[in-house]
Ligand SMILES: Nc1ncnc2c1ncn2[C@@H]1O[C@H](COP(=O)(O)OP(=O)(O)O)[C@@H](O)[C@H]1O
């Protein structure tokens with residue numbers, strides 16, 4: 001699947017972020033045995049991922065735990081450096097030449113899954129929100145105190161919360177502070193890694209609604225990482241389904257969810273507790289087993305050991321991503337059969 005001309009989504013000129021054949025391999029540590037020989041092995045966490053993210057839209061990256069979603073988020077935000085491939089953000093190539101990190105993080109922010117690890121427990125709310133602003137925005141042009149208050153208001157908190165420590169906030173309030181912190185420097189894009197999965201169901205819904213409101217108010221672009229198809233369905237315009245470091249399906253979210261064409265996507269949707277009136281005959285067979293090791297991935301289609309449709313060719317040849325319906329791309333030898 002590593003072809004240079006792998007298609008990317010969508011066919012749209014108003015693109016804020018593009019990845020081209022992006023890879024992130026982690027070297028596997030060898031034991032201490034000095035006589036151990038053999039080539040270095042790698043976890044191929046992200047293996048040739050090309051996506052395009054349109055301005056003001058939401059792209060969801062969906063997949064089981066271990067399929068490379070967080071790694072992709074970390075590489076896109078340059079928290080980890082890519083092994084190869086290109087990242088173009090806001091017309092600048094982040095993988096060629098020197099990166100202006102101040103400029104980058106003014107325009108691209110991140111929200112993590114667990115606010116307890118992203119917020120410093122010793123800092124009051126106002127100091128937490130002010131910290132990236134002080135680092136990223138020139139003092140003379142910005143009244144940081146009023147930015148902090150505006151950001152708190154935007155996420156549904158008040159000035160009364162500004163003097164509290166994270167320990168005195170609920171889980172939902174902490175995630176609101178983490179979101180306020182991300183939007184305070186007025187970024188163009190926010191990458192959110194499982195932003196609601198640590199929260200109770202009722203609070204999750206409030207945070208998802210808040211994200212939609214903020215997107216509208218500030219014309220934000222989101223890349224949202226999730227293992228939860230309901231979250232992807234609720235928030236996203238485009239859906240990218242990952243399996244073992246690769247994209248297996250992508251396209252407009254409504255098309256992919258109403259008419260999934262990759263057996264893995266079908267199984268994810270079939271297992272999700274959401275009504276899917278469009279596709280009552282979705283793959284009923286539960287997929288068994290785990291995401292495979294990406295150190296020694298299965299030959300051919302990496303999904304073949306778990307796929308109920310697998311035939312001989314599946315273990316021999318890796319399927320290309322190909323367009324199976326308008327703007328919907330699938331990497332499966334038998335995608336026509338699943339229609
Ligand atoms: N820093 C790291 N060093 C080595 N392997 C890693 C590292 N981070 C992630 N991995 C491996 O990369 C794969 C993808 O992980 P991750 O991106 O966290 O997946 P997800 O977010 O989809 O659960 C997993 O096999 C994981 O063990």
Ligand code: SF4
Nearest residue numbers: 301304307314332333
């Ligand atoms: S290529 Fe074969 S193994 Fe892979 S998803 Fe399609 S049918 Fe299943």
Ligand SMILES: [Mg+2]
Nearest residue numbers: 066069070071
């Ligand atoms: Mg993750």
